[in-house]
Amino acid sequence: MTSSILLLPEPRASTPLEGTYVFPEKQLILLSAPRPQALRFAAARLQTVLKEHLGLSWEVVASPAVPEAQMGVALRVTPGEVGEPEGYRLHVTPRGIDIRAHDEAGVYYAVCTLNQLLRQLTGSLPCMLIRDWPDYPARGVMLDISRDKVPTLETLYDLVDLLSTWKINQFQLYTEHTFAYRNHPEVWAQASPLTGEEILDLDAFCRERFIELVPNQNSFGHMQRWLKHPRYAPLAEVEGEFETPWGIERGPFSLCPVDSGSLTLVENLYDELLPHFASRMFNVGCDETFDLGQGRSKQACQERGTGRVYLDFLLKIHRAVQMRGHRMQFWGDIITQHPDLVAELPKDLLALEWGYEASHPFDDHGALFAASGVPFHVCPGTSAWCSVAGRTDNALANLRNAAETGLKHGASGYLNTDWGDHGHWQVLPVSYLGLAAGAAYCWCLTANGELDIARAVSLFAFEDPSGAMGLLAYGLGNVYQAVGFEPPNASALFWILQWRLPQIGTLASAGPDPFTRTLAAIEQAMDHLGGERMGRKDAPLVRDEFTLTARLLRHACRRGLLASEAEKARARPTRQELRRDLEEVLEEYQRIWLLRNRPGGLADSLARLEAMRVDYVGQDA
Secondary structure, three states: OOOOOOOOOOOOEEEEEEEEEEOOOOOEEEEEOOOHHHHHHHHHHHHHHHHHHHOOOOEEEOOOOOOHHHEEEEEEEOOOOOOOOOOEEEEEEOOEEEEEEOOHHHHHHHHHHHHHHHHHOOOEEEEEEEEEOOOOOEEEEEEEOOOOOOEOHHHHHHHHHHHHHOOOOEEEEEOOOOEOOOOOHHHHOOOOOEOHHHHHHHHHHHHHOOOEEEOEOOOOOOOHHHHOOOOOHHHEOOOOEEEEOOEEEEOOOOEOOOOHHHHHHHHHHHHHHHHHOOOOEEEOOOOOOOOOOOOOOHHHHHHHOHHHHHHHHHHHHHHHHHHOOOEEEEEOOOHHHOHHHHHHOOOOOEEEEEOOOOOOOHHHHHHHHHHOOOOEEEEOEOOOOOOOOOOHHHHHHHHHHHHHHHHHHOOOEEEEEEOOHHHOOOOHHHHHHHHHHHHHHHHOHHHHOOOOHHHHHHHHOOOOOOOHHHHHHHHHOOHHHHHOOOOOOOOHHHHHOOOOHHHHHHHHHHOOOHHHHHHHHHHHHHOOOOOOOOOOOOHHHHHHHHHHHHHHHHHHHHHHHHHOHHHOOOOOOOHHHHHHHHHHHHHHHHHHHHHHEOOOOHHHHHHHHHHHHHHHOOOOO
16 A cells, blocks of 8 residues: 555555556446345445446446456455454455455444445556454444534435445434423423434434444433422432532532432433434443532441442442343443442443543542452543644543553453533544544554544545545644643633633733733644534534634633733723624534534523623723
8 A cells, every 4th residue: 555545544454455446437336245135235336336436337246146357346244254243354456455354343443445446546456465363352432412412314324325435333412401302391391302202213324334323311410400390300410519520510410329310310311312223332420429428328327338329329320220131321420439349330331431631540440340340431532622723632542541541451442431511612623533543542552642633534534535524623632732721621811711800810820922922822733723624514504603713712812812911011902892703703603504404502601602792891991
């Protein structure tokens, strides 16, 4: 393979061979498998690329009883020749292309690789032999649809389709209140939730692409969207203030684990939710239950220990999941705070070890789960949330750290997460870089650890052969470093848009001219816009999304200039200028939101931006 050819993910092994295969005008695509019908979708994807990029119309056949000279591509399921699940061998010879795979998914992944090759070459392929299979059996993506964006079905279809070409095989939608539970209409009334029918359709769409749509419903913490309603309020652990690692919060937040009604509620949710999914996996959440022991379960926690009370309720949930024929996944952040209890976890569940900083201790926690015999997945993230534009360097280090230590300790899966905390301000294309890098690292880390991620994202996410969009996303995602202050799990620029002016002024100590310096970094990244050649059908929208992203970052810098005493001698915006800019931003934010997402949640997200208006009232000094 020539050095100019790039794949996402890069295959495990590729050997160049002598010769070239020149595509004839009329050839056949052979399906050779016990169930050739199961390969039809993969063959159709190949037909589309042959037609669009080479102008060829090749028919599909399922019988080998045709002249061998007419076989352009053979898609074969041969587990005896390819021993690794989802593995494949792609052999390009001067006579044609032969694909042999362990299973049907392996054929699909081989076709995804072949299609990426065809999009970069014209009329012929250099001969080669690719041998490929995944590091991780489960390679997932979880998208937050509960804070505040609920994507349209078209948006979800487009994302799933893209992820499948990167060989992702699991997908989850993080759910608190955004499934249309018919027995609980008041909870989702304003949320534009996904309905049961839509989940059934999405599930079928995923399965066609060899993706398992895993049900997800938080079942312990993060239940405030339920507990704020009178019908569910009696189940809350706390009503007023409670302590968290980042300060004082107000309840309600978690279900009370010693109230029998809490288990009754979640079982009712499971009975309504789970039949819509073909998957036997189920993520029940149970993370960040920081209010546990600070309210109604205080006495139980004092008598038995907070960790024991947590585990006892977790085991009740586990039994409820088992009874419904599913295997439980749960977030492992609380149980790792009680390492002496980890060994008591049932060995048929899956712990989800999550963390989003580059230095997250995946190594320590992975060793704990492995030593206890508890199956686990590593769960890094895109670093897109609470950032506006992403945090490129942190994301890549976090994603790679998870892949390395997961392999070291025998993790059976890798779940890349994309959250929407505090308004879900990042547009979806901002997350492409982290999603693509995670897909590459969890497929084969040795082949993809040094992947040119900017170029790969440009080609395979933005369909931009110029490389400009990848450089834009990469560079804009690193603007967070220019401020000189990096809060945990967020960018300073994001918080500047949510903090009041007196809080922002303290950032002047981060170094000389932090906001002037950051404005220059934004412009340097945005210089790539205009030189790109995107082939995506939504290319105009993607340009508008990044333009809005840059405008939000600029607004944050200008707020910093307004607030910072150290910047007084320099050109500073007036309150009136910022007020006018904010009004235009709000209008554009609403327009762009509705092009990929449902209206539910928009008012809540907008309110966080509108809160800046109070700082722009009155005259400048």
